[in-house]
Amino acid sequence: MYRVGVTVGQILVFLLFFAIWEGIVDFFHIKPVILPPPSRIAEVMWEQRALLLTNTWPTFVAISLGFIYAVVTGFVIAVGIAYSRIVRELTYPFLVTAQILPKIAFAPLFLIWFGFGLTPKIVIAALIAFFPVVINTAKGLSSVDSELLQYMDSLGASGWEKFTKISLPWAMPYFFAALKISITLAIVGAVVGEFVAAGEGLGYIINASNISLDTELMFAAIVAMSLLGIVLFLVIVAAERLFVNGVEENGGVQATM
Amino acid sequence: MSKAPHISIKGLSVSFKSRTGTVNALNNISLDIAPGSFFTIVGPSGCGKTTLLKVLSGVLQPSGGEVLFDGVAIDKNKVQGQVGYVFQRSLLLPWRNALDNVMLTMEVARRDMSRADREREARHWLKIAGLEGFEKRFPHELSGGMQQRVSICRALAFRPKVLLMDEPFAALDEITRETLQEELLRLWMQTETTVVFITHSIPEALLLSEQIAVMSARPGRVLERIEVPFPRPREEATRELPEFGAMAGHVRGLLRHREPVAATAQ
Numbered sequence: 001m002y003r004v005g006v007t008v009g010q011i012l013v014f015l016l017f018f019a020i021w022e023g024i025v026d027f028f029h030i031k032p033v034i035l036p037p038p039s040r041i042a043e044v045m046w047e048q049r050a051l052l053l054t055n056t057w058p059t060f061v062a063i064s065l066g067f068i069y070a071v072v073t074g075f076v077i078a079v080g081i082a083y084s085r086i087v088r089e090l091t092y093p094f095l096v097t098a099q100i101l102p103k104i105a106f107a108p109l110f111l112i113w114f115g116f117g118l119t120p121k122i123v124i125a126a127l128i129a130f131f132p133v134v135i136n137t138a139k140g141l142s143s144v145d146s147e148l149l150q151y152m153d154s155l156g157a158s159g160w161e162k163f164t165k166i167s168l169p170w171a172m173p174y175f176f177a178a179l180k181i182s183i184t185l186a187i188v189g190a191v192v193g194e195f196v197a198a199g200e201g202l203g204y205i206i207n208a209s210n211i212s213l214d215t216e217l218m219f220a221a222i223v224a225m226s227l228l229g230i231v232l233f234l235v236i237v238a239a240e241r242l243f244v245n246g247v248e249e250n251g252g253v254q255a256t257m
Numbered sequence: 258m259s260k261a262p263h264i265s266i267k268g269l270s271v272s273f274k275s276r277t278g279t280v281n282a283l284n285n286i287s288l289d290i291a292p293g294s295f296f297t298i299v300g301p302s303g304c305g306k307t308t309l310l311k312v313l314s315g316v317l318q319p320s321g322g323e324v325l326f327d328g329v330a331i332d333k334n335k336v337q338g339q340v341g342y343v344f345q346r347s348l349l350l351p352w353r354n355a356l357d358n359v360m361l362t363m364e365v366a367r368r369d370m371s372r373a374d375r376e377r378e379a380r381h382w383l384k385i386a387g388l389e390g391f392e393k394r395f396p397h398e399l400s401g402g403m404q405q406r407v408s409i410c411r412a413l414a415f416r417p418k419v420l421l422m423d424e425p426f427a428a429l430d431e432i433t434r435e436t437l438q439e440e441l442l443r444l445w446m447q448t449e450t451t452v453v454f455i456t457h458s459i460p461e462a463l464l465l466s467e468q469i470a471v472m473s474a475r476p477g478r479v480l481e482r483i484e485v486p487f488p489r490p491r492e493e494a495t496r497e498l499p500e501f502g503a504m505a506g507h508v509r510g511l512l513r514h515r516e517p518v519a520a521t522a523q
C-alpha cells in the first residue's frame with residue numbers, strides 16, 4: 001500500500017510540474033519561440049513523428065555502438081589493470097589524468113580527423129563512456145576478499161575458476177554501477193557529436209531547429225532524446241536485476257565528462 | 258576413496274612482514290597428525306592457530322620448516338582438493354543462495370559428480386544442519402549462525418580427506434552446536450577423514466578429540482600435546498568424570514599460566 005501511494009505521488013509530482021509550466025506560459029503569454037507549453041510540445045511531437053523517429057535511429061546507433069566499444073575495451077583494460085602489475089603501473093597515471101580532462105572539448109577535433117557522420121559521434125560517445133567502466137571495474141576486481149581467493153586455492157581451483165566463480169561476480173555490482181553512468185555519458189557524447197559533425201540524428205535536429213529559431217521542434221527533439229535515454233537506462237537496470245544477486249549495491253562510481 | 262594422509266609438520270615458522278614491522282606468528286612448530294585422527298588445537302587468541310591451518314591447506318607459504326603429507330612436502334598442487342576448510346568467518350559467496358554455496362566445493366573439487374548428485378548431496382547436508390527450507394536464501398537473508406552452518410556444510414559436502422575447522426561452532430547456539438558436533442563425530446567415525454579442529458572451548462576439545470595440542474601465546478609454540486583417553490560415545494556423563502575435570506583443569510592451567518607472556522609478547 002505504501003509503495004503504491006509513493007508511486008502515485010511521484011507521478012503526480014511530474015504532472016504538477018507540467019501543469020505549472022503550462023500555467024506559467026499561459027499566464028505570462030510567453031512566446032512559443034522562448035518557451036512552448038507542454039501541450040504544444042506534445043502536439044509538435046505528434047505532427048513531426050516521422051521526422052523524430054527517423055532521426056532517433058542514427059542517434060540510437062551512435063549511442064549503442066559508442067557504449068559497446070567503451071564497455072568492451074573498458075572491461076578488457078580493467079582486467080589487465082587488476083591482474084598485471086605492469087599494465088597497472090603503466091596505465092594508471094594516464095587514466096587518472098585523462099579522467100579529469102574535459103574530453104568533450106575534443107569533439108570538433110574529431111570532425112577534422114574522422115569527417116562528417118557516424119564515426120566521430122561513436123568516437124566521442126565511446127571516449128567519455130569508457131573511463132567509469134575501466135576505473136570502476138578495476139576497483140571491483142581488485143577489491144575481492146583475499147580469503148575467498150584463499151578458500152578457492154584450498155579447493156585446488158584454477159585461475160580461471162577463481163576469476164569466473166569469485167572475482168567476476170564480485171565485481172558485477174561495481175561494473176553495473178559504472179554502466180549506468182556510462183550510458184548517460186554515451187548519450188551526451190553522441191548528442192555533442194551530432195551538434196558538431198552530423199547531418200542527421202536528434203542532436204542535429206536540436207542544433208538545426210536552434211539555428212532556425214524553431215523552439216517548438218527543438219523541445220520536441222529534446223523530449224524524444226530524453227525518452228530514448230530513459231529507455232536505455234532502464235535496459236541497464238533490468239540487466240543488473242538479472243545478473244546481480246543477493247548483494248546490495250556497493251560499487252561507487254567516479255566519472256567526469 | 259583413498260586414505261587420509263599422514264601429516265607431519267617439521268620446524269614450521271611463519272612471519273608476516275608489514276609496514277609496521279615483522280610479526281612472528283608461528284615459531285618452530287613440530288607436530289605429527291596420524292591419518293584419521295581428531296586433532297584439536299587450543300591456544301590464546303592471536304597465537305597463530307589460523308595461520309597454522311592456512312599453511313596446512315596449502316594457501317600460505319611458511320617462512321621456515323615444512324609440512325609433509327605422507328612424507329611428501331606440500332607444494333600448492335599437492336594438498337589442494339584434499340582439504341576441506343571451514344574458515345573462522347563463514348566466507349560465503351553473497352551472490353549465491355545457500356544451496357549454490359554448498360555446491361561450490363563440489364563444483365571445484367569433485368568434478369566427477371553430476372550436477373544432480375551435487376545438488377542431492379548439498380540438500381542432504383543442509384538438512385542435517387537444520388537448514389531445510391532455507392536452500393534458496395541468500396547469505397544476507399540468513400543469521401550469522403546459519404551462515405556458519407552453510408559454510409560447514411560446504412566443507413563437509415565434498416568429503417575431503419582432511420577437514421580443517423577453525424572455530425566452526427563458536428557462533429552457534431548450544432543445541433545446534435551439539436547436533437553438529439554429533440554429526441561431525443559420526444562422519445569422522447564412518448570415514449577415514451582426519452579432522453584438525455580449533456576451538457576456544459576446553460570441554461568441546463575434550464569431548465571431540467583424540468589429541469589436543471596446547472599452544473603458547475605469540476609466537477605460537479606447542480606447549481604440550483595431550484592424549485584424550487575417554488571412551489566413545491562421550492556423553493553428558495563423560496563430563497562428570499573426575500578425570501575429565503582434572504584434564505580440563507590442566508589445559509586451563511597451561512593457557513592461564515601463559516597469559517602474562519601474551520601481554521608482554523606484544
Ligand SMILES: Nc1ncnc2c1ncn2[C@@H]1O[C@H](COP(=O)(O)OP(=O)(O)OP(=O)(O)O)[C@@H](O)[C@H]1O
Nearest residue numbers: 273275280282301302303304305306307308309475
Ligand atoms: N595476513 C597477515 N598479515 C599480518 N599479520 C598477520 C596476518 N595474519 C595473521 N597475522 C598475525 O599473526 C598472528 C596470528 O594470527 P592468527 O590469525 O593465526 O591467530 P589465531 O590464533 O587464529 O587467533 P584467534 O584465536 O583470535 O583466531 C596475529 O598476531 C596476527 O596479527
Ligand SMILES: [Mg+2]
Nearest residue numbers: 306307345423
Ligand atoms: Mg583464528
